[in-house]
Amino acid sequence: MSEARSRQIVIAGAGIAGLTAALTFSARGFPVKLFEQAKQLQAAGSGLQLSPNVTRILRRLGVLDRLSPNAVRPEAVVLKDARSLRELARVPLGQAAEQRWGAPYLVAHRADLQAALMAEMASRPDIELVTGARVTGIAVDPPSISATVEIDGQAAPVAGGLLVGADGVWSSVRAELAGKDAAFTKSRFSGRLAWRATVAVDSAAGRAFAEIGVAGCVTTFLHPGFHMVAYPVSKGRVVNLAAFTKGERIAEGWSGHADPSILSNAMHGTAATLARLAALAGPWTAFPMHTVRQQRWMVPQGIALIGDAAHAMTPFAAQGAAMGIEDASMLANLVADFPGDTERALTAWENLRQPRVEKVLKRGALNRTAWHAWGPVAVARNLVLATRPPEKLAADLDWLYGWEEPKV
Numbered sequence: 001m002s003e004a005r006s007r008q009i010v011i012a013g014a015g016i017a018g019l020t021a022a023l024t025f026s027a028r029g030f031p032v033k034l035f036e037q038a039k040q041l042q043a044a045g046s047g048l049q050l051s052p053n054v055t056r057i058l059r060r061l062g063v064l065d066r067l068s069p070n071a072v073r074p075e076a077v078v079l080k081d082a083r084s085l086r087e088l089a090r091v092p093l094g095q096a097a098e099q100r101w102g103a104p105y106l107v108a109h110r111a112d113l114q115a116a117l118m119a120e121m122a123s124r125p126d127i128e129l130v131t132g133a134r135v136t137g138i139a140v141d142p143p144s145i146s147a148t149v150e151i152d153g154q155a156a157p158v159a160g161g162l163l164v165g166a167d168g169v170w171s172s173v174r175a176e177l178a179g180k181d182a183a184f185t186k187s188r189f190s191g192r193l194a195w196r197a198t199v200a201v202d203s204a205a206g207r208a209f210a211e212i213g214v215a216g217c218v219t220t221f222l223h224p225g226f227h228m229v230a231y232p233v234s235k236g237r238v239v240n241l242a243a244f245t246k247g248e249r250i251a252e253g254w255s256g257h258a259d260p261s262i263l264s265n266a267m268h269g270t271a272a273t274l275a276r277l278a279a280l281a282g283p284w285t286a287f288p289m290h291t292v293r294q295q296r297w298m299v300p301q302g303i304a305l306i307g308d309a310a311h312a313m314t315p316f317a318a319q320g321a322a323m324g325i326e327d328a329s330m331l332a333n334l335v336a337d338f339p340g341d342t343e344r345a346l347t348a349w350e351n352l353r354q355p356r357v358e359k360v361l362k363r364g365a366l367n368r369t370a371w372h373a374w375g376p377v378a379v380a381r382n383l384v385l386a387t388r389p390p391e392k393l394a395a396d397l398d399w400l401y402g403w404e405e406p407k408v
Contacts, residue, residue, distance in 0.1 A: 008033060008160035009332075010147055012135045013167030014041055016110075017307030017324030019117040021164050023061045024332035026124045033158060035133040035149055037167065041114065046196050047233050047240030048110050049218065049318040052101035053403040054325040058116075059103060061329075066116035071108040072232045078214045079385065082223035082270045085212055089385040091393045093218075100394060101401045107218060109198075109233040109240070110321075138163065138176045138303065143342075145302040162335060162342060163303045166328070169290045171309035183296040184305075190314055193247035194287040195263050198238050205280035209239050212273050221274060224374035225266035228274075229318075241281050243267075244315070247288075258286035289314050298350050300343040304331055311357050316371070317364035319400070323357055330405050337408060348408055356403070363400065 009025045011018050014036035022032045050058070050071070058064040075094040080087055097105040121127050130151065137148030137155075145163045149156050165173030169187045178184040199205035209230060213219040218231040228243040245266040247258060263284060267275055278284075292312040298304040307324025331349050338345040373381045385393075 007031060009162050009164065009335075010145070010158055010160040011035065011164040011166055012147070012173050013037075013165065013171070013309070014129060014131075015166060015168060015307070015324075016113060016117065016321050017309075017328050018164070018166030019114070019121060020057070020061070020325045021166055021306060021328035021332060022127050022129075023063070023117065023120055023124065024329045025335075026121075026127050027061065028332055028336035030126075030332070030336070032127045033160065034127060034129045035135065035158075036129065036131045037134045037172075039132045041118070041131065046110060046198050047231060047242065048108055048113060048321050049231070050106045050108060050113070051319070051322055052097060052103035052105055052401045054322040055106055056103035056404070057325055057329045061120060063113075063116050063120050064104075066119050067106070067108060067113055070112040070116075070235055071106040072216075072236050073104055074107055074218050074231060075216050076214070076390075077218045077220065079220050079222060080212075080214075081382070082221040082226075082228070082267070082274055085221075085271050085274070087214075088222070088382055089388070089393060090390050091397070092390050096394070097401070101398075105401070107231045107233055107240070109238070112234060113321075135165075135167070135172050135176070138173065140299060140301045140303070142301045161302060164328075164331070165303065165305040165309045166307055166324070167309055169292060169308040169312040171305065173303070174292075174294075174305055174309050177299065177303065177305075181296075181299075183294060185292065185294045187290040187292045187312060190289040190291050191246060192289045192314065193245050193258060193262065194289055194315065195243040195245065195258075195284040196287060197241045197281040197284045198233070199241065199281050200238055201232070201236065203280075205277060206239055208273065208277040208280050209241075212271070212277065213239075220371070221270075222371045222373075223267065223270055224372055224378070225268065226263070227371040228278075241277075242315075243278070243284070244289075247286070260284065262286075296350070297353070298346040300346055302342050302346070304346055304349065306331060311361075313357075313361055314364055314368070316367040317360050317400075319360050319364070323360060326356070326403070326405075327353060333405060334408060352406060352408070360400070 077091040079089040093105040133151045139146040146159045221228045226245045297310040306327035334345040
């Protein structure tokens with residue numbers, strides 16, 4: 001295989017993780033072929049919380065300057081009781097976050113982040129994006145990795161030194177690997193639904209939120225049956241709303257139709273003004289939350305899974321996109337740091353990333369338990385939150401938001 005081909009990176013999936021991988025590999029001098037199944041790139045979901053552990057990566061790639069004009073820098077994360085609307089706790093962000101963790105905490109619409117990544121990618125001539133293309137086969141023949149890509153019904157071979165599966169929770173790359181190795185698994189429905197809506201701040205729903213939310217902050221309403229997160233995006237013109245409930249499996253895809261009574265029933269006993277906000281914000285789109293837990297994220301000869309393809313998680317730590325960005329950046333940098341030794345680079349990457357993601361998963365599980373607590377457990381939670389000052393709550397997140405790529 002020629003040197004040019006051995007350095008070529010093949011990426012399946014042009015979501016946030018895939019675009020970040022393309023940019024980071026390009027920044028380290030690798031040519032990239034990026035294949036996306038959709039004919040046109042569309043941003044699934046709505047709002048994103050971008051904590052300092054990833055905004056520092058976006059800044060290094062030149063993406064943060066492109067994103068910042070459309071993003072919002074919240075002043076705090078505020079936890080409220082959904083019944084009484086009483087404030088339970090506040091984690092300071094804004095300037096305090098940037099000073100503490102060395103990068104800003106932002107909230108943004110997913111489409112705005114995708115547009116910023118795409119704009120930066122357009123300035124990189126060594127990245128080729130092909131849409132309407134799906135990986136349908138993989139062959140490992142070191143030092144080459146070959147993939148069969150179906151484009152407009154025609155199969156085309158593509159080869160490179162590394163294949164990156166960034167094609168999400170229903171990854172075709174992972175499916176190909178799962179057919180050959182039991183260490184790679186299918187996604188599983190978590191038993192929970194995410195309900196999403198966006199409302200203009202000058203709409204009836206926007207005004208209803210202004211009555212109970214905290215201006216310029218991420219507001220989270222806690223309740224035994226659900227929790228709801230709300231924050232401004234798109235220059236502050238729109239409020240992103242996301243509610244999370246138990247539910248039945250509704251679709252094998254990003255979104256589906258679910259009975260809206262699932263959400264309204266879960267909100268039983270909440271403050272009337274919060275229930276009014278939920279009613280005005282509809283119709284809500286329901287997203288079935290699927291997870292991926294598997295032993296391995298890579299094949300040493302030259303295949304790596306990143307983001308949701310490797311470890312799709314529930315959003316209770318608000319780190320799903322963040323972990324994909326971290327994966328992508330660290331993978332590209334390690335491959336560059338170990339030239340000609342892909343196996344060593346991938347092994348180091350997996351060994352470093354898996355404990356990090358596992359810790360984030362545990363934090364998400366803790367948040368889910370705390371946010372949906374009821375009875376004596378909820379009383380104990382409220383007492384703990386009342387006794388911890390904001391600075392201590394921020395310090396509890398130093399390991400997460402203060403993370404920087406380790407030097408290997």
